[in-house]
Amino acid sequence: MNNRIFSHKAVILLALLLSAASCKKVQTTSPLRKDIQQSVFANGFLEFDNQYTIAANAAGILYGQIVKEGDSVSAKQMIAHINSNSQESQVQQSTFVYKNAEQNALSNSAQLAQIEQQILQASSQLNQDKTNYQRYSELIATNSVSKQDYENAKLQYTNSLHNLDILQKKYTDTKTSLQLNANTSNSELKSQRAILDNYKAQADGAGVVIAVYRKNGEVLKIGDPIALIGNGSYIIKLYISEDDIVKVSLGQKISVHLNTYTDQVFWATVTKIYPGFDNDQQSYTIEAKFDQLPPKMFSGTQLQGNIQTGVIRNALVIPAAYLQKNNIVQLKDGSVKTVSIGAKDDHWVQILSGLSENDVLNAPKN
Template identity: 45%
Template sequence: MINRIKSTSLLLLALMLVSCTKTEKTSAVRKDIEDAVFTSGYIEMEDEYMISAKISGNISDIPIKEGEILTDNSLIAIIESNVQAEQLKDAEAVYSQSKQNASGNSPQLLQLQAQIDQAQHQVAQDRINFQRYQELRTKNSVSQLDLEKAQLQYQSSQNNLISLQKNYLDTKNALDLSKRRSAIGVNQQQDVLKDYTIRSEGNGEVLNVFKKKGELVKQGENIARIGRGDFKLKLYVSEDDIAKVKIGQKAAIHLNTYPDQDFTATIVKILPAFDETEQSYIVEAKFDKTPETVFSGTQLQANIETSKRKNVLVIPTSYISKGKFVTLENDEKREVLIGSKNNEWTEIRSGISENDILIKPKD
C-alpha cells in the first residue's frame, strides 16, 4: 500500500512538471541595428610619465602625495647622500688649493718670478760688462780672450733667463690645467649630487607614489607617476575588428566607476603597430563630455559604432545553437547564415524568413 502511494505521487509530480513547462517560440523580425566593435581598455592622462631614481640609496624625504598638483622643478624625493656630500667638499678643497696655486701670488710662481727678476738683473749687468769690454778692446786695453769671456758670460745669463721664463710658463700652464681639472671634478661631483635630489619636469598631478621615506630605491626604479593634460581612453581592438575602426567614429563608454551611466567618446587615433604585450591593436579616444570625476587607470568597456543599417532581419541570440543552427516549430534543425551579433540579437542573412516559427533550444 505504501509503495502504491509513492508511485502515484511520483506520477502526479511528473504530470505537473510537464504541464508547467511551456516551449518558448519566436520568429525573425526586422530592426534597425548599429554594428559595433566591442573593446576593453582604461583611462589615462594625455601626458603621463614615470619619475625614477638615477642612483641607488635610501629615501630621506619624499614630500609628495597622490593628487597633489606640481609646478615645474617641484621636489619629488631626496636620497641620502652623505658620502657624496663629503666627496664634493674634498673636490671643492682641491679646487680652492689649485686655484690659489695658479694665481700670480702662489709661492711657487713667486719663487720662479724672483729667479727671473734676478736673472734679468744679471743679464743687464753682463750686457754692460760686455759692452765695456768691447770698448776696451778697441783701445787694445784688454785681450781678445777677455772680450770673449765677457761675451760668453753675457750669452750664458741670457740663456739662463730664457730657461727660467720657459720654466715659469710651463709651471703656470700646469697649474692652470690642474685648476681646470679640479673645477671639472667639482662640477662632476655637483652633477652626481643633483641625482640625489629628484625634481619634476614641468607641471602635473601626482597619480601614484611608489616609495616611502626610509625605503631603499634602486637605480632605475620608479618613485612616482605624474600626469598632465586631458584624459584619453586607450582601447584594445582585436585583429579581426581593427579594419572596421576609423578615426571620427563614436563609441559608447561604460566606466567601472559609473556602473549606471554610459558616456560617448570619439576615436581620435589608431596606433599603427600591433601591441605584442596586449595582443591587440591600440586605439585612442576622447570623451565628448568628460565625466565630472575621472581617475587615471579606470577600467572601461566600449562599443565602437562602425555602421548603421535599417530593416535587418534578426532573431534573439539565445535561439542560435552550435553557432549556426536554429530549430523550427516542427523540430527541424536548419542551418542559417548569420551576420553581426551581440548578447541580445543575431543578424540572419539567409536560411529563414519572418514567417518561420522558431523554438528555443533546450540547454
C-alpha cells in the same frame, strides 16, 4: 460529500493552471531589414596625457617622503631623498680639491709668484749682461780688451737671454697646468654633485600624484619606482587585436563604457594609432580623446570601447537576445537552426545565411 468538494476544488485548480499557461505566451520575432553599425570591441583604461614615473637613480634607504596620492606637485619639487652620506663626503672632498686648485691657478698664487720673482731677477741679470756685452763689443773693436774677455761677456749675455726665455715658458706652462688642474677639479666636483642629485627624487614637471609606490625606510635599488605623476588632459588607451587593427582609422567614433559609470555611454574619437605591436599585451594600441569629458575621471579606470568602423545598409538582422550559443536560433515550431552571422552590436545581429524575413523565431527560455 467530502469527495464532491475535493473534486470541485481539483477542477478549479486545473482551470487556473491552464489559464496561467495560456496567459504566458512565448515571445516571437522575425528577421527584419535595417542599417547596422559595424564596430571593433576593445578593452582599455584612462591615463593622463603626460604621465611619468619618478624612479630611484641611486641605491639606498628612502626618507623624507611626504607626498600622497592626490597631492599636487610643482616642477622640480622634492618628492623624497635617498640616504647619501658617503656621496656627500665625496662632494665635500671634491669641493676642497677644486677650491685649492682654483687658488693655485690665480695670478698671485705662490707657485706663479715664485716664478715671476725668478723672471724679474733673470730680467735684471740680462740687462746687466747685455750692457756688459755691448761695452766689450766696443772695446774689442779698438783692441782694448782681450778676445777671451769679449767671448766670456758674450757667453754670459747669451746664457742670461736663454735663462729668461726658459723662465717665461715655465711661467706659461705652469699657469696652463694649474688652470687645467682647476678645470679638471671643477669637472670632478660637478660630476660628484650630479651623482649626489641622483639621491634626490624630484618631480620633472607639475602634476598630480597618481600613485606612491615606496614608503620611508624602504631599501631601494636603482630603477625602483617611487611615485607616478600625471598632468594634462585625460586620454583613452585601447588594446586592439591583430584581426581588428586594420579596421581602425583616425577620426573614428568610439562608444566608451567606463567602469566608474556603468549605466552611461561616453563618445570619443580615435586620435593616435601606435605603429608597433605590444608584446606584453599581445595586441596593438590606440589612443582616443573624449568628445565630452565625464564629470569625474581617475587615472587607471578600466573601460570598454566599441569603435565604429562602418555601416552595413539594409542588413538582415535579428535581436541579439534571440541568438543562442553556437549561433543557434529556435523557430516557432520548436525546431532549432544554425545560422551564419556577420556584424553585431549590443542589440542586433546580422544574419548572413540560414534565415529569411518570413521565418518566425521563439525567444530563448530563461
